[in-house]
Amino acid sequence: MVPIINELLITFHEKRINSIKTKINFNENYLPIKLQNITEKSEKKIKFLTLKAQERILPFEIAAGVESDYLKGKYNFHLDKINDKYYWKERAVKASASRKNLDPKDQVQTLLEEKNLEIKKLNNIYFPATSNDAKTEYNNQKAVIENELNSKVSLITETLNKKIAVTEALTQSKIDKLIVAKARLNEKLEKLTSKKEERYSLDQDVVLSIKNLSMHFGGLKAVDNLSFDVKEGEIFGLIGPNGAGKTTVFNCITRFYRPNSGEMYFKNIYGEVVHLNDKQVHNIIKEGIVRTFQNVEIVWELNVVDNLLVAAHTIYRSGFFGHLLNSRLLRQEEKVMRKKAEQILEDLSLGAYKYAYPLGLPYGILKKIELARTLMANPKLIILDEPAAGLNDAETDDLAKIIKKIQKDYNTTIFLVEHDMGLVMEICDTVCAISFGKKLAMGTPKEIQNSKIVQEAYLGGE
Amino acid sequence: MICKNEVCNDRKAKIHQITHHPYFGFFIITFLMLMVQLLRVIGVPISITLLRAFGITMIYIIVALGFSILLGYAGLASLGTAGFVGIGTYLLGYFTKNFGLSIFLVIVISILGAIVIGGIVGFISLRIEGMYLAIITLGLSEILNEVFKNAVSITNGTNGLGLNGILVIFKNPVVVNHNTIFIATAIIMFFMMVLTLNIIKSPTGRAFLAMRNSTSAAQAMGISILKYRLLAFVVSTVYAMLAGVIYMSYISFSIPTTWSLAFSLNILAAVIVGGSQSIYGIVLGTFMIFGLNLGVLQQFSFFQNNPAISVVFNGLLIILVIMFYPGGLIRLVNTTYHKLKKIVLKLMTKWRVYRYGSDN
Structure with missing residues (x-):
């Protein structure tokens, strides 16, 4: 009885710690x-205030004959307007004259005169005769207005700085509180776990460990007593002839299939070792395992950024009612996620396709979008099912570069199944070869290339 | 730099902000509906049948909105809509007649009931997909229809359950003016549209779409199929039952023959004809399927005498739209709008060339 309660408490605390971690992440x-x-x-406000102040100074500037930038700009604006108006009038006159086979000279002349008259009027408004009194008046007024403006602007900047400091402090205090709560929970968890018998353990540098995995469909043994370890931060390749059971292994790890026997352990994003056999399909992503599919599985009705957001589904804290009422938390989260998605797209040089719809994009781009999508869920292990299938040589080279980049920049382990031997030998750190569900050999790409058993399996024995 | 221009731009930006707000279109639709009522109050001769046609169409828009979440987003085909709307009508009728419950309380009860019923159907949908789900829900609808016909103590059987315009708003039964309910319906429709848009644009809507595209990919992305199928059915059932309650309060009469398969098929047709993934499309589709029949065709004595012909008319419309515009009528509206824009631009340039001469 007691161990069951203990177990429940442990899972409860783990869940709470995870939610606190996501909260901290969101706040940051x-x-x-x-x-x-x-x-x-506040910048918008300041801009508006300066404009208003300049508008107030303007009459005094005109009276004093000071040619400030603002005055010139305004004068030029009106001048351009007049020029434009008469340009079109002239064209209309010429066109109508040519339609009637008349000489437009007289009409053009009168138009020119009218235009000059209007420009003169404008000049009279903007550059009237000046007097010394006006100059002193201008200086006084300018000083007053600028003082006012400066005081207002400094007030705004002050409040802005205050606001920034307050929000920073608030967020920081929130984060601190969360960290304290997390530490407390961690302590409790440690106490609880110390009571419990040994939890699962893995070697320090191992992320995923498959032990004696077997899976049969009827009489066919798709995977037969297979065991291997994937080390942290490496690119691990699983190769084998057609029908060797590679995709079945993938589907077992991501829980689409339930293996007949065998254990699978995984060190999740929080550094805890979990028994994958106990997890459900849609909870695998929460542990940090994300997979792609052989054929691209993209939501065609959504644009690329929204497609990426689908993969962030488990990170959202807002619930259904938040979504229904478009709550503030949801809007904030959407902003954060969108920024993250755009960042990832820029990183993988897909920035041009941000708001494009996937229908009609080249296949190579779609594959890259799928790769980008896996990164949205903060993965620890990315499982790629034949990433190079259907790509040409140039696209495959591009993909290899991107996979390397993801492994390096996002600190992830990559586990892939591939038929393209060139790609596997180029990027993989470790390769495991299987045939008819059984492990043939495992080692560096060179070792696998030179292995006789593997050659036999691929080319047929003598 | 130039103040006048800046202020001008600012005003333009504000107007742009308002007209391009996602809820602006819904506001316009609701406003037009309210205008119909207002014109009648002022004294414009709008017949009571036409006004009722608008009211009923608005109620059916709510049903269609729920159905579009189910069909267009979650990708689940259901033919049980009629039964759910029927339950909503009978809930209000029964509770008002026998217990004198307030309509707000009945709405809460109907939402709770919808959650239970939607949950059950959603649970069935986990095992069964596509056509088979449609057949199962069809069966459910027929069962419900038989219940409506035979549970005489609750539904008054085939004679139909009438309230004679009596409603219990808070405590005492009162005779409520149709116009008030019309206005309330328009406002509720506006909020249902807003809620639908919120669901569609949120992570929940994206999860529905992912599920519709591929269940395995959705699961790999952390979307629980159980949760979202149940949710889709619950949401659509809540919409349907709420619409049922409003229908009963507006029409004050419910008869089992209204809630037959034909109604479910008409809702399906409205959603498909309009465009299953666009709210405006659904409004358009509902007006095409229900509004046209109720509001326009029934005004002519020819169609009144031969009600079967209006069904033929609807059928022809559906066939034409699905043949030429598989994306729904909203696609047609969009394309014609863009074409018109192009034509207007062309004419403008032609006129300019005539007025001002060509550029060189």
Whole structure:
């Protein structure tokens, strides 16, 4: 009885710790967006105030005959308007004259005169005769207005700085509180776990461990007593002839199939070892395993960024009612996620396709979008099912570069099944060869290339 | 730099912000509906049948919105809509007549009931997909129809259950003006549209679409099929039952023959004809299937005397739309809008060339 309660408590605490971690992550990511919004708002305000002040100074400038940039700009604006108006009038006159086979000279002349008159009027408004009194008046007024403006602007910047400091402090205090809560929970968890008998353990550098995995469909043994370890941070390739059971292994790891026997252990994003056999299909992603499929599985009705957001589904904290009412938390989360998705797309040089719809994009791009999508869920292990299938040589080279980049920049382990031996030998750190569900050999690409058993399996024995 | 221009731009930007707000279109639709009522109040001769046609169409828009979440987003075909709307009508009728419950309480009860019924059907949908699900829900609808016919103590059987315009708003039964309910219906429709848009644009809507495209990919992305199938059915059932309650309060009469298979098929047709993934499309489709019949065709004595012909008319419309515009009528509207824009631009340039001469 007691161990069951213990177990339940442990899972409860783990869940709470995970939610706290996501909260901390969200707060950290949302801070820059919030700050940017605040600064943009106050910048807009300052711009508006300066414009207003300049408008107030303008009559005095005109009276004093001071040619400031603002005055010149406004004058030029009106001048351009007049020029434009008479340009079109002239064209209309010429066109109508040519239609009637008349000489437009007289009419053009009168138009020119009218235009000159209007420009003169404008000049009179903007550059009237000046007097010294007006100059002193201008200087006085300018000083007053600029003082006012400066005080207002400094007030705004002050409040802005205050706001920034407050929001930073608030977020920080929130994060601190969360960290404290997390530490407390961790302590409790440690106490609980110390009571319990040994949990699963893995070697330090191993991420995924498959032990004696077997899977048969009826009489066919698709996977037969297979065991291997995937080390942290490496690119692991699983190769084998057609029908060797590679995809079955994948489907067992991601729980689409339930293996007949065998154990699978995985060190998840939080550094805990979990028994994958106990997990459900849709919970695998929460542990940090993301997979792609042989044929691209993209949502065709959504644009590329939204497609990426689908993979972030488990990271959202807002629930259905939040979604229904478009709650504030959801809007904040959407901003954070969108920024992250755009960042990932830029990183993988897919920035041009951000808001494109996937229907009609080249196959190579779609494959890359699928790769980008896996990164949205903060994965620890990415499982790629034949990433190069259907790509040409140039696209495959590109893909190899991107896979290497993902492994390096995002600190992930990559586990792939591939038929393209060139790609496997180029990027993989470790290769495991299987045939008819049985392991043939495992080692570096060179070792596999030179292995006789593997050659036999591929080319047939003598 | 130039103040006048800046202010001008600012105003333009504000107007742009309002007109391009995602809820603006819904507001316009609701406003037009309210205008119909207002014109009648002012004294414009709008017949009571036409007004009722608008009211009923608005109620059916709510049903179609729920159905579009189910069909267009979650990809689940269901023919049980009529039964659910029927339950909503009888809930209000029964509770008002026998217990004198407030309509708000009945709405809460109907939402709770919808959650239970939607949950059950959603649970069935886990094992059965596509056509088979449609047949199962069809069977459910027929069972419900038989229940409506035979549970005489609750539904008054084939004679139909009438309330004679009596409703219990808070405590005492009162005779409620049709116009009030019309306005309330328009406002509820507006909020249902807003809620639908919120669901569609949120992670939940994306999860529905992912599920519709490929269940295995959705599962790999962390989307629980159980949860979202149940959710889709519950949402659509809540919409349907709420619409049923509003229908009963507006029409004050419910008869089992209304809630037959034909109604479910008409809702399906409305969603497909309009465009199953666009809210405006659904409004358009519902007006095409129900509004045209109720509001326009029934005004002519020819169609009144031969009701079967209007069904033929609907059938022809569906065939034409599905043959030429598989994306729904909203696609047609969009393409014609863009074409018209192009034509207008062309004419403008032609006129300019005539007025001002060509550029060189």
